[in-house]
Amino acid sequence: MDPVAESQKFFRRISQSSNIMLFLLWHVVHLILSVLYIVREIFRAIENYLITNGYVKTYTNLNLDRVKYLGIVIDSDEARNTSKVVELLEWLSALGVKKLCLYDREGVLKKSKAVFMERFGSTENSVAGPLVSKKRMDFEFVSITDGKEAVAKAANLLFKKYYVDGDSEKPFFTEAHLTDALKTLGAVEPDPDLLLIYGPVRCHLGFPAWRIRYTEMVHMGPLKYKKLGLIMKAIHRFTKVKQNYGS
Amino acid sequence: MEEERQSGVISKWLGGLISTMRRLLFTFMSSGPIPQHIAFIMDGNRRFAKKWKLDEGAGHKAGFLSLLSVLKYCYEVGVKYVTVYAFSLDNFNRRPDEVQYVMDIMYEKIQGFLKELDMVNRYGVRVLFIGDLNRLDEPVRLAAEKAMEATAKNTKTYLLVCVAYTSSHEIPRAIYEACQEKSLALASSGKNDDGIVNDDDDDVIKVVDLEKHMYMGVAPDPDILVRSSGETRLSNFLLWQSTNSLLYSPKALWPEMGFWQVVWGILKYQNKCYYLEKKKKQA
Numbered sequence: 168m169d170p171v172a173e174s175q176k177f178f179r180r181i182s183q184s185s186n187i188m189l190f191l192l193w194h195v196v197h198l199i200l201s202v203l204y205i206v207r208e209i210f211r212a213i214e215n216y217l218i219t220n221g222y223v224k225t226y227t228n229l230n231l232d233r234v235k236y237l238g239i240v241i242d243s244d245e246a247r248n249t250s251k252v253v254e255l256l257e258w259l260s261a262l263g264v265k266k267l268c269l270y271d272r273e274g275v276l277k278k279s280k281a282v283f284m285e286r287f288g289s290t291e292n293s294v295a296g297p298l299v300s301k302k303r304m305d306f307e308f309v310s311i312t313d314g315k316e317a318v319a320k321a322a323n324l325l326f327k328k329y330y331v332d333g334d335s336e337k338p339f340f341t342e343a344h345l346t347d348a349l350k351t352l353g354a355v356e357p358d359p360d361l362l363l364i365y366g367p368v369r370c371h372l373g374f375p376a377w378r379i380r381y382t383e384m385v386h387m388g389p390l391k392y393k394k395l396g397l398i399m400k401a402i403h404r405f406t407k408v409k410q411n412y413g414s
Numbered sequence: 415m416e417e418e419r420q421s422g423v424i425s426k427w428l429g430g431l432i433s434t435m436r437r438l439l440f441t442f443m444s445s446g447p448i449p450q451h452i453a454f455i456m457d458g459n460r461r462f463a464k465k466w467k468l469d470e471g472a473g474h475k476a477g478f479l480s481l482l483s484v485l486k487y488c489y490e491v492g493v494k495y496v497t498v499y500a501f502s503l504d505n506f507n508r509r510p511d512e513v514q515y516v517m518d519i520m521y522e523k524i525q526g527f528l529k530e531l532d533m534v535n536r537y538g539v540r541v542l543f544i545g546d547l548n549r550l551d552e553p554v555r556l557a558a559e560k561a562m563e564a565t566a567k568n569t570k571t572y573l574l575v576c577v578a579y580t581s582s583h584e585i586p587r588a589i590y591e592a593c594q595e596k597s598l599a600l601a602s603s604g605k606n607d608d609g610i611v612n613d614d615d616d617d618v619i620k621v622v623d624l625e626k627h628m629y630m631g632v633a634p635d636p637d638i639l640v641r642s643s644g645e646t647r648l649s650n651f652l653l654w655q656s657t658n659s660l661l662y663s664p665k666a667l668w669p670e671m672g673f674w675q676v677v678w679g680i681l682k683y684q685n686k687c688y689y690l691e692k693k694k695k696q697a
Contacts, residue, residue, distance in 0.1 A: 315624070318589070319620055326618055373658075380650040384647065
């Protein structure tokens with residue numbers, strides 16, 4: 168029996184079993200993490216109950232003037248549940264939100280545009296009976312094609328403007344050039360002040376890059392667990408934020 | 415003397431124990447996916463100085479020490495790319511003396527770094543300065559270029575330092591560079607076809623052309639984007655590249671950031687990795 172080979176075999180077995188142990192421990196830790204997320208969800212539900220029933224006085228008078236433009240990012244799979252989106256919009260409308268940008272990556276919300284415009288839109292096309300006293304909102308519907316691909320279209324516009332004619336002056340492009348090109352393509356809406364993200368992860372999922380330079384991004388959790396009280400808390404917190412814009 | 419030697423031995427032993435435990439924890443974390451690229455917005459240096467009643471400059475110096483430990487932990491756990499937002503183009507609007515102070519610290523630290531090149535090259539760290547370097551003071555710019563040249567052959571890990579950077583500058587600049595490239599390509603192909611330039615194709619420039627010319631085109635998109643001090647905005651940092659990034663905002667001010675924030679950030683990423691990878695594939 169070769170003692171070196173034997174000891175090598177022994178240590179290999181130990182390292183294999185310790186790797187298995189670490190692997191199992193990793194899964195246990197992540198299971199605990201998932202449980203912690205559930206516990207956090209329970210606390211958020213309690214907080215929501217206290218806020219919506221007026222026990223927390225801080226959030227009773229929301230100053231919505233600071234939220235000139237509210238952005239909502241919804242995970243596309245969750246956005247297919249139109250009734251949940253309508254419920255969310257009803258809450259926002261009741262809070263007094265006037266201007267809203269709805270984003271989902273795949274454009275699912277764009278497909279349901281007619282439904283939302285009919286219920287909440289402020290255009291003449293919306294059907295608003297005399298008994299319906301819901302507050303109206305202005306909508307913008309955005310998807311991934313309005314992000315990077317829109318910038319590529321703007322780039323082509325700038326290329327045609329400055330580069331097709333060989334003799335024309337070719338300036339170094341700045342933010343102003345890009346903004347003008349995007350305006351020509353129809354992107355005229357302002358940057359959202361606050362972005363509420365509904366999905367499993369705090370991730371903006373490709374919201375047009377040039378529009379979120381100084382936007383506060385708050386993760387609200389999955390759409391199916393949305394809570395009015397937490398929207399009020401997010402808006403209230405936003406009104407307290409002081410931005411230096413880098414200076 | 416004897417006591418000093420003893421306390422020296424004890425602190426060495428303790429240091430060794432902490433280091434071993436840290437390595438064990440990182441080995442355990444490596445059972446799951448480790449992010450390839452983490453980006454940091456180093457926010458809160460001035461607030462830290464105010465909190466501890468220090469000179470403003472001391473906050474930035476403390477921030478630099480924090481940067482070194484965060485980098486160490488990231489590289490130890492296996493992160494290949496680390497990007498830091500050191501100085502924004504918007505920061506040039508700050509008081510001139512503060513801007514000068516930060517430039518001086520950058521110069522001092524880059525010079526210090528250049529003195530330790532042997533160690534840096536042994537660890538295989540490649541340093542890249544990302545941004546409009548022409549906006550920097552000449553000595554800082556030259557030092558940065560020297561550091562980039564000296565580490566150009568390293569490929570083990572990457573440190574991308576964003577200085578004089580904003581996404582608002584990066585995106586139009588990428589458009590400009592893409593236009594320049596396409597114009598030259600069309601001119602040379604036009605020459606071959608007796609001067610006929612094809613301008614009927616509406617999409618001369620595609621998203622992939624723009625991404626090639628981004629400052630950050632040298633690295634994959636970040637998996638995690640961390641902003642210290644609990645603020646929830648990106649302040650014009652990696653807006654294009656953070657499409658599928660987990661945004662993490664620990665409450666700790668930048669000089670307070672360290673081991674536990676890196677661990678927690680990575681654990682959060684591992685917990686949501688499946689969803690993030692799914693979103694990346696859908697793109």
